[in-house]
Structure formats: structure tokens, C-alpha cells
Amino acid sequence: MSKGMTRRALSLPLETGEVASETSSTLKAFRVLEVLVRARRAVTLSELMQATELPKPTLHRTLARFEEAGFLSREPGGRAYVIGERLSRFALDVLRSDSAAAERRLILQRVVGEITETCNLAVLKKGALIYLDRVEAPWPLRLHVPEGGVALPPHCCASGKLLLAHLAAAE
Incomplete structure (x- = not known):
């Protein structure tokens, strides 16, 4: 990211009928994908933690599984995640x-x-x-x-x- 640019805070607005405290691991995983898709840019681990409110170990494990499956990938620097070819x-x-x-x-x-x-x-x-x-x-x-x-x-x-x-x- 170039100097002078600011990152927008990521948020995941609740849709009608959505429960704020989703406990299912599947729904948590989809929440990660939603944040990545809605961001329309590379997203860091800390931004994902803030937007999804998931613990770091859970988020890291979820990201690793999605990356292995091709649903997301890391930027060349390896510090931010983007939508993968399989998800596209x-x-x-x-x-x-x-x-x-x-x-x-x-x-x-x-x-x-x-x-x-x-x-x-x-x-x-x-x-x-x-x-x-x-x-x-x-x-x-x-x-x-x-x-x-x-x-x-x-x-x-x-x-x-x-x-x-x-x-x-x-x-």
C-alpha cells in the first residue's frame, strides 16, 4: 500500500435473520469469505480478526484450510489474503x-x-x-x-x- 493511503475498517453488516453470534464452524468460515469478498482488496490477518471477531488460532486455521483448497491465496508479500482462483x-x-x-x-x-x-x-x-x-x-x-x-x-x-x-x- 502506498504512502498517504488509508485502510478502510472492514465490517460485516448483519443481514435480515442473521445471528450476531454464529457458533457453527461452517458459518464462521463463510463469515471469513464474506469479509474477503466484500473488502474488494487484500485483507490482513488483523483486519480479518477485527471484522469477524474470531480468535486468532481459529482464524489462522480457517485461512490455512481455505488457502490449501484454493479458495483464497496470499499476496506476494504473504501478509494479506485475497480471493483465490477456486472461489472465483x-x-x-x-x-x-x-x-x-x-x-x-x-x-x-x-x-x-x-x-x-x-x-x-x-x-x-x-x-x-x-x-x-x-x-x-x-x-x-x-x-x-x-x-x-x-x-x-x-x-x-x-x-x-x-x-x-x-x-x-x-x-
Whole structure:
């Protein structure tokens, strides 16, 4: 972190029906993942302890298990944790399988019907373009692109170039 930057305090807001004192080890583990995901940046052990209110040994053990399983990883310096590749893939699978996915698909189908061109839904993640969904146009000649979840270099396709063009200069 560069000089002059301050870290925001991490907090985990309670959702409706959530119990503040979750005792299940599974719920404690998910609380750690929630903090990491909501932070949108690397998070240190002390920040996680403060945000989750878990004891250091419990938190350290949980982090080690998640790291071994690929759900999170450490930054190159080893002092802060970030979302791992396996958790990213899991999140994409959730996005593609929830009820919102059906709504997104209907919107894509409607757009394809209006413009008769193939439509993609993609996001930039860690320097790669990841396709979440695609609806093909009714043309006999098509370019085959693998199913959703496939990562491509963003500079080699129109969707990637569009998203790159609208990034902030710092990104």
C-alpha cells in the first residue's frame, strides 16, 4: 500500500435473520469469505480478526484450510489474503445458475432478437475477460466461443476492448 493511503475498517453488516453470534464452524468460515469478498482488496490477518471477531488460532486455521483448497491465496508479500482462483470459479458458477441468470438470458435473447447479432455478457477479472453468458444470432455462419466461465485476453475480442476502454486510468 502506498504512502498517504488509508485502510478502510472492514465490517460485516448483519443481514435480515442473521445471528450476531454464529457458533457453527461452517458459518464462521463463510463469515471469513464474506469479509474477503466484500473488502474488494487484500485483507490482513488483523483486519480479518477485527471484522469477524474470531480468535486468532481459529482464524489462522480457517485461512490455512481455505488457502490449501484454493479458495483464497496470499499476496506476494504473504501478509494479506485475497480471493483465490477456486472461489472465483465458484462465484461465476453461482452467477450462471441463480435466478438472475435466467433474467439476464432473457434480456440477451431479446437484444439478439432486435439486432440479429450475437450478444455476450462478460466481465474483467484479474486482467482476463470472462464470459458469463452468450446468446447466438440466428445466422448459419458463426464463430464458436467456449461456454461461459472461459477466460480470454481482453485485447483480442470486442467485448474486452470495450471494457478496457472504459476502465479508470489507474486500472
